Structures are given as structure tokens and as C-alpha cells.
Amino acid sequence: MPVHFRTCPLCEATCGLEITTDDDGAITRIRGDRDDVFSKGFICPKGSTLKQLHGDPDRVRTPLVKRDGEFVEASWAEAFDAVADGLGRIWADGDRDAVALYLGNPNAHTLAGTLFGGQLVKAFGSKNLYSASTVDQMPKHVSSGYLFGNAGAIPVPDLDRTDYLLMLGANPFESNGSLCTAPDFPGRMAAIRERGGRIVVVDPRRTKSADAADEHIAIRPGSDALWLAALINEVRIAGLVDVGAAADDIDGVDRVLTALEPFTAEAVATHTRVPAETTRRIAREFAEAPTAVCYGRIGTHTTEFGTLASWLADVLSTVTGNLDRPGGAMFPRPAHGRPAKPRAAGEPRPGGRGFSTGRWTSRVGGHPEVRGEMPVAALAEEIETDGPGKVRALITSSGNPVRSCPDSERLDAALASLEFMVSVDIYVNETTRHADVILPSPSPLAKPHLDLAFYGLSVRNVVNYSPPLHPADHPTEPGMDEHDIVAKLILIASGMGADADPSIVHSMMVAGLAQQAGLDPEAAAAERADLPPIEAILDLMVQTGPYADLDIDALRSHPHGIDLGPLEPRLDEVVRTASGLVELAAPPLLADVARLAALLDSTPSDGLLLVGRRHLRSNNSWMHNIGVLVKGKERCTLQLHPLDADGAGVIDGGQARVASAAGELTVLVEITDEVAPGTVSLPHGWGHGVAGTRGAVAATTGGVNSNVLTTDDVIDPLSGNARLNAIPVTVSPLG
Numbered sequence: 001m002p003v004h005f006r007t008c009p010l011c012e013a014t015c016g017l018e019i020t021t022d023d024d025g026a027i028t029r030i031r032g033d034r035d036d037v038f039s040k041g042f043i044c045p046k047g048s049t050l051k052q053l054h055g056d057p058d059r060v061r062t063p064l065v066k067r068d069g070e071f072v073e074a075s076w077a078e079a080f081d082a083v084a085d086g087l088g089r090i091w092a093d094g095d096r097d098a099v100a101l102y103l104g105n106p107n108a109h110t111l112a113g114t115l116f117g118g119q120l121v122k123a124f125g126s127k128n129l130y131s132a133s134t135v136d137q138m139p140k141h142v143s144s145g146y147l148f149g150n151a152g153a154i155p156v157p158d159l160d161r162t163d164y165l166l167m168l169g170a171n172p173f174e175s176n177g178s179l180c181t182a183p184d185f186p187g188r189m190a191a192i193r194e195r196g197g198r199i200v201v202v203d204p205r206r207t208k209s210a211d212a213a214d215e216h217i218a219i220r221p222g223s224d225a226l227w228l229a230a231l232i233n234e235v236r237i238a239g240l241v242d243v244g245a246a247a248d249d250i251d252g253v254d255r256v257l258t259a260l261e262p263f264t265a266e267a268v269a270t271h272t273r274v275p276a277e278t279t280r281r282i283a284r285e286f287a288e289a290p291t292a293v294c295y296g297r298i299g300t301h302t303t304e305f306g307t308l309a310s311w312l313a314d315v316l317s318t319v320t321g322n323l324d325r326p327g328g329a330m331f332p333r334p335a336h337g338r339p340a341k342p343r344a345a346g347e348p349r350p351g352g353r354g355f356s357t358g359r360w361t362s363r364v365g366g367h368p369e370v371r372g373e374m375p376v377a378a379l380a381e382e383i384e385t386d387g388p389g390k391v392r393a394l395i396t397s398s399g400n401p402v403r404s405c406p407d408s409e410r411l412d413a414a415l416a417s418l419e420f421m422v423s424v425d426i427y428v429n430e431t432t433r434h435a436d437v438i439l440p441s442p443s444p445l446a447k448p449h450l451d452l453a454f455y456g457l458s459v460r461n462v463v464n465y466s467p468p469l470h471p472a473d474h475p476t477e478p479g480m481d482e483h484d485i486v487a488k489l490i491l492i493a494s495g496m497g498a499d500a501d502p503s504i505v506h507s508m509m510v511a512g513l514a515q516q517a518g519l520d521p522e523a524a525a526a527e528r529a530d531l532p533p534i535e536a537i538l539d540l541m542v543q544t545g546p547y548a549d550l551d552i553d554a555l556r557s558h559p560h561g562i563d564l565g566p567l568e569p570r571l572d573e574v575v576r577t578a579s580g581l582v583e584l585a586a587p588p589l590l591a592d593v594a595r596l597a598a599l600l601d602s603t604p605s606d607g608l609l610l611v612g613r614r615h616l617r618s619n620n621s622w623m624h625n626i627g628v629l630v631k632g633k634e635r636c637t638l639q640l641h642p643l644d645a646d647g648a649g650v651i652d653g654g655q656a657r658v659a660s661a662a663g664e665l666t667v668l669v670e671i672t673d674e675v676a677p678g679t680v681s682l683p684h685g686w687g688h689g690v691a692g693t694r695g696a697v698a699a700t701t702g703g704v705n706s707n708v709l710t711t712d713d714v715i716d717p718l719s720g721n722a723r724l725n726a727i728p729v730t731v732s733p734l735g
């Protein structure tokens with residue numbers, strides 16, 4: 001039986017898969033690859049269901065073009081003609097901003113997204129660029145941008161060596177980790193405790209990750225920034241600030257400590273519901289641990305104070321000497337990264353260009369651009385509001401904003417009003433049903449794969465390339481590679497027409513990479529003329545990267561991956577602030593502390609606050625058409641604490657009405673003391689079976705769309721990130 005090894009593309013954990021096929025190439029089994037250098041056989045229930053996804057009869061396999069309101073199958077040529085016509089009509093009026101782009105989460109996982117996404121954005125030349133980043137990790141990019149002058153320099157917890165993991169707003173037992181690529185995160189957590197380390201999980205819900213920790217702190221939703229400010233302040237009060245070896249590389253420690261003086265453990269206790277003595281004890285434990293790291297994720301980032309929380313997590317690691325050292329917060333060195341420029345001892349680090357936002361602002365809400373993006377929370381108003389610059393057309397690429405973005409009912413209606421829409425996707429779902437043209441990419445297994453994004457966020461330096469299991473023109477597939485679909489869109493947007501050959505884009509990419517690396521573009525292309533385009537590009541990237549002896553042959557001959565070693569200090573390579581120093585007290589961050597301090601003078605409301613949650617067998621708004629993943633007990637329930645259920649008069653297994661400023665839903669009630677009093681929880685991404693979608697299994701799953709309740713008018717001002725957690729809601733019995 002032929003056996004193939006490849007990396008699972010579904011989440012950030014990058015697990016190795018062993019795929020067995022029969023002699024005709026049909027998949028017979030998928031299990032964890034025990035020889036994978038990183039995941040060592042670990043796999044979650046989703047990994048093996050790539051088989052079902054591959055065979056899903058509802059997966060789109062032919063381009064679809066809407067005629068008289070119905071999708072009809074079309075050839076690729078007809079589909080691209082329709083795209084060029086539709087967009088051409090809008091562009092003819094002379095406004096590039098009238099065509100918006102929305103790039104969804106899988107863009108970070110696919111080579112089409114990570115290699116060609118930048119060119120796509122450039123070719124469209126629209127200020128209306130939106131992505132799942134502003135319902136996710138944008139706060140981390142912004143805090144890293146200011147701290148390190150490099151929005152891509154995201155420090156990850158050195159899980160395999162740390163003595164103390166303080167984890168906020170993350171639940172890796174369900175999510176398998178985020179902004180921290182660590183296959184078998186649960187096993188790595190267990191290892192921390194086995195070697196005598198300590199784990200503290202901060203979450204308004206007592207999650208499986210909390211159960212696996214030494215201590216769980218049930219913080220009040222939305223208050224992490226306040227609590228982190230108090231932790232840092234208590235480290236100072238205890239006289240335990242010690243920046244350690246990186247001291248000469250960091251500016252502003254004193255200014256930050258001064259700014260945080262109002263945030264005492266007592267001052268934040270009513271807002272955070274964390275007793276002052278607990279805060280003081282954790283501050284001391286963290287500072288006194290041999291090594292420690294503070295890691296915050298979705299629950300801390302998708303709040304009104306997301307950027308402050310992200311920054312303060314790194315400040316805590318920094319002032320206790322844990323930045324850029326083993327066991328602390330470290331920067332991975334991916335195989336495709338740029339090699340380090342050597343610097344002599346004593347020579348100052350050269351300054352870089354730094355980071356800023358707001359080079360332009362959004363038309364309706366005046367939101368500053370962040371990394372070239374507008375907040376996705378502002379997309380609906382940009383479509384609805386007439387006048388010059390109005391969004392009239394939209395391209396979505398592997399995204400489902402009608403389920404994943406705040407006030408999604410409003411966005412749903414806005415998408416229905418567009419003059420033209422194109423979606424690159426594998427399903428007809430709540431979002432893509434609005435498209436005029438759907439361009440289907442192949443099954444994840446029928447694509448070349450290398451997790452460029454996640455090896456830059458990984459707890460070990462690793463590289464693993466997976467060639468496609470089937471070519472894109474295999475009978476089970478739509479007949480065009482995803483990177484070629486994107487290349488065609490780039491060519492259309494560049495005015496080269498629907499017939500232009502994707503190889504033009506590939507050649508441009510090779511030439512650009514060669515130039516960056518100081519090589520002769522023509523020679524670089526000629527040397528790789530026999531390789532498929534993606535492999536030529538990857539070959540050039542790793543050959544000119546920081547590791548010797550890496551090329552596409554090395555990648556291909558290591559189907560279980562190549563381990564490039566533990567993380568190493570590399571502040572020098574990542575810092576690009578103008579001063580050449582880590583700017584711990586960057587002015588925009590310090591200025592926002594005043595907004596946080598204003599909370600100290602207010603009384604927190606005692607109303608219910610809604611938070612989300614993830615489940616191991618789900619993946620954002622999709623993978624819901626896979627029977628084995630969705631079968632069993634209904635998981636889309638509103639969890640409430642018994643005290644709150646009593647207060648609201650609702651019963652376990654009954655229906656309740658939950659309402660927010662944005663909308664209301666009827667939900668199935670689950671009473672559990674896993675949620676803290678005052679917190680209610682509903683997962684996102686559900687509520688399928690809407691007219692016009694295709695997904696026979698998903699349509700029967702029940703559940704509701706939690707983003708009916710999230711509002712699009714409250715965002716984190718520094719990053720434009722939506723607030724998806726800590727939403728004020730009321731709960732009442734139905735009828």
C-alpha cells in the first residue's frame with residue numbers, strides 16, 4: 001500500500017500525518033506520523049478527517065457562476081471571464097477602493113495565501129483590505145510593531161524549557177495552540193509539570209487546559225490588561241524587577257513601571273475578580289521562577305484592550321528577565337527567513353524603519369489603517385454607506401465573515417447588496433452563497449504545503465514540506481491549483497486580462513526573491529526551470545535562508561520534517577525600531593494606558609458577559625460538514641453558572657433568549673460551574689443550513705451564530721481588532 005507523509009494544514013500545530021492509499025490512489029487511512037520530527041505521532045480528531053473532507057460530495061469541484069440568482073457550473077475560462085467582466089465594470093468608474101478584499105484564516109495555512117497574498121493585495125491596490133487578523137491576532141502584531149519595530153516578530157513561549165507558564169485566554173487542549181506552534185501542546189504542558197515547573201491558567205471558564213494546570217484563576221472577562229498591569233506593578237513593588245542580560249537592548253523600563261503605578265493588586269481586584277493576595281503571589285512566583293513566560297491568546301486579544309493586554313504580557317516577561325532567553329519568550333528562526341547580519345561586540349544595533357499605523361483612515365469610521373488593513377468590524381458600514389470610495393465589490397479568499405465577524409447579520413445583509421462578489425473557497429457557505437463567482441481550490445491534500453507562517457511561531461525550529469497527494473487536475477479535484485487561481489486574480493487586477501498565464505506571476509516571484517537575496521534573477525530562474533513553480537520558489541527561499549544545506553531536494557527527501565534545533569536568542573535579528581532598541585514604552589502604548597486607568601475609577605457592571613469557546617472537533621465555522629466530527633450531543637450551547645441560571649430563571653436543556661446590543665438568539669441552555677458566575681459562553685461559527693448554502697451534514701447540525709450578538713462598534717483602537725469576548729448580554733427564559 002502506498003504511504004504518504006504530510007503536514008496537517010487545519011490548525012497551527014502542524015502535525016505530521018501518515019496517509020495510506022490503495023493502488024488507485026484512494027485514501028484508505030490517515031493517522032499520526034510517528035516519525036514526524038515535531039509531532040511524533042500526535043494528532044487530534046480533525047487530522048484524520050481530511051479523508052472525509054477530501055471525499056466530501058458537497059465540496060465544490062467546479063467553478064460556479066451565478067446566472068439569474070442560481071449557481072451554474074462553468075469552465076475555468078468562463079469563470080475568469082466573469083470575474084474580469086464583473087470587476088472591470090467597477091474599476092471602469094476609476095475607483096480602486098470600490099473593490100474590497102477579505103482574506104480568511106486558511107490564507108495563513110496555504111502556500112497560495114502565504115506566498116501570493118502580498119502580491120494579490122498589491123495588484124488590487126485597494127485601501128479596502130480586510131482579513132481575519134482583525135478578529136484575531138492584530139493586537140499582537142501592533143504591540144510587536146511598537147516594541148520591536150517589527151509587527152511580524154512575535155515572541156512565543158519556550159514551552160519545552162520554561163519553568164513557569166502563565167497562560168491567559170488560551171485553551172490549547174481544544175485549539176491545539178495559537179501564535180505558539182507546538183504539536184501535542186497538552187503533552188508539552190504535562191512535561192512542564194513533570195520537570196517541576198508550574199502552570200497557571202487564567203480564564204473565566206475552567207477549561208481542560210485549566211484542569212491540567214497547577215492553578216486556575218477565573219478572571220472577569222475583558223479585564224486581562226488590568227490584571228497584567230497589576231502583576232507588573234506588584235513585581236516592581238516587591239523589588240523583583242530584573243531585566244537581565246537584555247538590559248542594554250531595552251529602552252523605557254522605568255517609564256512603563258511609572259505609568260503602571262496606579263494599578264495595584266487592590267485597585268484591580270473588583271474589576272478582575274482576582275483577590276489582591278493572589279495577584280501579589282503570582283507576581284512573586286513569576287519573578288522568582290528560574291525562567292517564566294506570560295502567554296496570552298484569543299481571550300486577551302479579542303477585547304477592547306487587546307493591544308494593551310498583548311503588550312503587557314510581553315512587558316511582564318521582559319521586566320523579569322525572560323525576553324529572548326531559553327525558557328522565556330523567544331523568537332523562532334524559520335528556514336525561509338532572512339539570515340542574520342553579523343554585528344561586532346560593542347557595535348550598536350542599527351536602527352530600522354520602525355512601525356506606525358494610520359497612513360490612511362477608513363472612509364466612514366475614520367479608523368486608522370493597521371498593516372495596510374482596515375478593521376473588518378468596519379466592512380459593513382463601508383458597503384452600506386454611499387458616496388465616493390463606497391465598497392461595491394468584494395473578493396473573499398478562504399473566509400466566512402458572515403459567521404466569523406461581529407454583527408454578522410448586518411454584514412450578511414451588506415454582502416447581499418454588493419454589485420459583484422468573487423469567492424475562492426471549497427464550500428458554498430453563509431458567505432460564499434453571496435458570490436457571483438466561486439473559484440474552488442483543490443482539497444488540502446491535493447496542494448503542496450509548507451507552513452511558512454507557523455514555523456515562524458514555533459516552539460522549535462522545524463521545516464517540513466509536503467508535495468501534493470494528487471495533482472490539481474486529478475478527477476477528484478477542480479483542475480486548477482490554488483496558487484494559480486490567486487495568480488489569475490493578480491493578473492486580472494494588473495490589467496493583463498482573464499487569459500494571461502499564471503507563470504508570469506511565478507516568474508515575478510522568483511525574480512523578486514532572487515533580487516532580495518542579491519542573486520541574478522535570470523540565473524536563479526534558469527537553475528530552477530525544471531521544478532514546479534511552488535517548489536522553485538521554496539527552493540530559493542530556503543537556499544537563501546539562515547540554515548546551510550537546505551534546498552528543495554533536502555525538503556523532499558525528509559518527509560518527516562527536518563528539526564533545526566531549539567529556539568535561540570535572536571533579538572538582534574528581529575529588532576527594527578528606529579533606535580535599534582526594544583521600545584518597551586513606545587508612546588502609542590503608553591498613551592493608551594490612560595484609557596485603562598480610567599477603568600479604575602469606575603464600578604464594573606454586574607451584568608452577564610459573553611465569551612466564546614472552541615471545541616477540539618470543530619474548526620472556526622467550517623469542518624461542520626464532516627459527519628464524524630459533528631455527530632453526538634449538541635455542542636453549541638449557552639453555558640451558564642448555576643447561580644446565573646437561577647437568576648435568569650432558565651433550566652438545563654431548555655431554551656433561552658440571549659440578547660445584546662447587536663441582536664438576539666434562541667439558544668440551548670447548559671448549566672455548568674465550569675463557567676464563573678457572571679460569565680456565559682457560546683461557541684462561534686455555527687448556525688448553518690441557511691438558504692443558498694450547500695452542506696447536507698452542516699445543515700443538520702443545529703446551533704446558532706454567536707456573532708449575531710457581537711457588536712461592530714466596539715473595537716480595540718490601537719489595532720482595530722473586534723471585541724468578540726466580554727460582550728454584555730441578558731439571558732431570559734423563552735416565552
Ligand SMILES: Nc1nc2c(c(=O)[nH]1)N[C@H]1C(S)=C(S)[C@@H](COP(=O)(O)OP(=O)(O)OC[C@H]3O[C@@H](n4cnc5c(=O)[nH]c(N)nc54)[C@H](O)[C@@H]3O)O[C@H]1N2
Nearest residue numbers: 104105132135136398399400401404424425612620621684
Ligand atoms: N465570536 C467569535 N468570533 C470569532 C472568533 C471567536 O473566538 N469568537 N475567532 C475568530 C478567529 S481567531 C478567526 S481566525 C476567524 C476566522 O474567520 P474566517 O477565516 O472568516 O472563517 P473560517 O471559519 O476560518 O472560514 C474558513 C473558510 O475557508 C474555506 N477553506 C478552508 N480551507 C480552504 C482552502 O484550503 N482553500 C480555500 N480557498 N478555502 C478554504 C472554508 O470553506 C471557509 O469558508 O473567526 C473569528 N471569529
Ligand SMILES: Nc1nc2c(c(=O)[nH]1)N[C@H]1C(S)=C(S)[C@@H](COP(=O)(O)OP(=O)(O)OC[C@H]3O[C@@H](n4cnc5c(=O)[nH]c(N)nc54)[C@H](O)[C@@H]3O)O[C@H]1N2
Nearest residue numbers: 169170171175178221222297298299614616618619620725
Ligand atoms: N479545535 C479547534 N482548534 C482551533 C480553532 C477552532 O476553531 N477549533 N481555531 C483556530 C484559530 S483560528 C485560533 S486563532 C486558535 C485560538 O486558540 P486559543 O487562543 O487557544 O482559543 P480558544 O480555545 O478559543 O481559547 C480562548 C479562551 O479564552 C477564554 N476567554 C474568553 N474571554 C476571556 C478574557 O477576557 N480573559 C481571559 N483570560 N480568557 C478569556 C475562553 O473562555 C477560552 O477558553 O485556535 C485554532 N485552533
Ligand code: SF4
Nearest residue numbers: 008011014015044047
Ligand atoms: S492538532 Fe491541528 S494540525 Fe494536528 S491533527 Fe489536529 S487539526 Fe491537524
Ligand SMILES: [Mo]
Nearest residue numbers: 105132136137
Ligand atoms: Mo484565528
